[in-house]
Amino acid sequence: MCSSPYSSFPATEEQVRVSLRTKSWFGFDLDDTLHEFRAASRAATTHCLALAAQDSPGVSLEALRARYQEVLMQGTSNAFVDGKTSHDYRRERFSATLDHFELSHEMLDGLLASYERVLSENLTLKPGALSLLAAIKSSGRKIAVITEGPQDAQERALRDLGIDRHVDLLATTNRFGVSKTTGLFKKVLDHLSIESHEVVYVGDSVERDIVPATVEGIFAIRFHEGQPFRLTLNPAVVNSLEVLEGLVMPF
Numbered sequence: 001m002c003s004s005p006y007s008s009f010p011a012t013e014e015q016v017r018v019s020l021r022t023k024s025w026f027g028f029d030l031d032d033t034l035h036e037f038r039a040a041s042r043a044a045t046t047h048c049l050a051l052a053a054q055d056s057p058g059v060s061l062e063a064l065r066a067r068y069q070e071v072l073m074q075g076t077s078n079a080f081v082d083g084k085t086s087h088d089y090r091r092e093r094f095s096a097t098l099d100h101f102e103l104s105h106e107m108l109d110g111l112l113a114s115y116e117r118v119l120s121e122n123l124t125l126k127p128g129a130l131s132l133l134a135a136i137k138s139s140g141r142k143i144a145v146i147t148e149g150p151q152d153a154q155e156r157a158l159r160d161l162g163i164d165r166h167v168d169l170l171a172t173t174n175r176f177g178v179s180k181t182t183g184l185f186k187k188v189l190d191h192l193s194i195e196s197h198e199v200v201y202v203g204d205s206v207e208r209d210i211v212p213a214t215v216e217g218i219f220a221i222r223f224h225e226g227q228p229f230r231l232t233l234n235p236a237v238v239n240s241l242e243v244l245e246g247l248v249m250p251f
Contacts, residue, residue, distance in 0.1 A: 016231040019219055020200060020248045025192070026136050027213070029203035030147035030154060033223050034129045034241075035161055040122035047118045048094070048111045052103065059101050071096045080174045086153035090115060123160050128241035133166040135245050144169040146188055146201065148208070151175045180208045185216040202244065210235050 031037035046061075049068060053061040071093050080089070094111050098104070136143055145167050147154055151174040158164035169192065173179050176187045189196060196217030203209025204223045213220040214235070221236045221244075229239045231247075238244045 013231040016236055017247060023141070023198060023200040023219070025142050025144060025194060025199040026248070027144045027146045027188070027199055027201035027218070029201075029205070029209050029223075030145050030157065031149065033202060033204045033209075034126055034133075034145070034163065035157065036122075036124045036126065037157075040119050040124065043122045044115045044119040048115050049097075051111060051114060052098070052107060055107055056101065056103050059103065064097060064101070067100050068093065068097045071100075080149050080172070081177050081179055083174060083177070084150065086150040086156075087112065089150060120156075120160050123157060125161055125163070126241055128245060129161075130163060130166075132241045132245040132248070133163055135249055137166050139249060142168040144171055144188060144192070144199075146171045146180075146184065148173045148180060180212050185213050185218060189216065189218075200248075202238070206235075 028034055045068060046065070049064040050061055053059060053064055056064075090112055091108065094108055094115075095105065098108065133143060143166055145154070145158065147170075149172055151170070151172045154170060154172050154174075155164075158167055158170060169188070171184065171188045171191070173184055176184055176191075178184050178187060185201075189199070197219075199218045201209065201213040201218050201220045202223050203213070203220065206222060210220045210222050221238055223239075223241070223244075224237050225239050227237050227239055229243055230237050238247070
């Protein structure tokens, strides 16, 4: 284990570039790194809560939304390590929201179906994601998506986004039974029988991506669209996947 969260960070920009071009495995977070998860989830949730509000005189959309967010925060604190399906999680969230306002569950199945449909309709890859993954695979290297969430939902997301054919391993907290902050990266290394120095990992969260990956000795890069591209920062930052594609190609 590294003594410092960022102690494996290469010292110079050239070392970062060399490291990126020589790694045999690339790891990526999925939600809000390879695709616009928050926007899609927000659209699906708002659509369903609006339907519930229409059928529930006296209960506003704002009140439903506020309660749903409370339920969501409580329900995802375990990072989906308990093995339930995405359908199970969503049923629990909407049920708890309806129960809070003493609303009928007769609408529940319809809300769940609507959520899945609207979520799928709004799934959008980050610009450059498909080209980046294709370029990595064409160079003979492998890709692992290491992400939190239910395994079934993330499998569907990869298929719906059209990137499943590029992914050699989908490793979720749901599948391996541990969160990113409690050992998922070590589990993935052991599962693949590879060493940490063979991997570079890209994610948008410092707390749940960069720190736990780097603690395991994995070179981690933060994807942050709102920050200037800087390889010499600690951790290194890329602000677009198009930029990252130019860095990872070996020639």
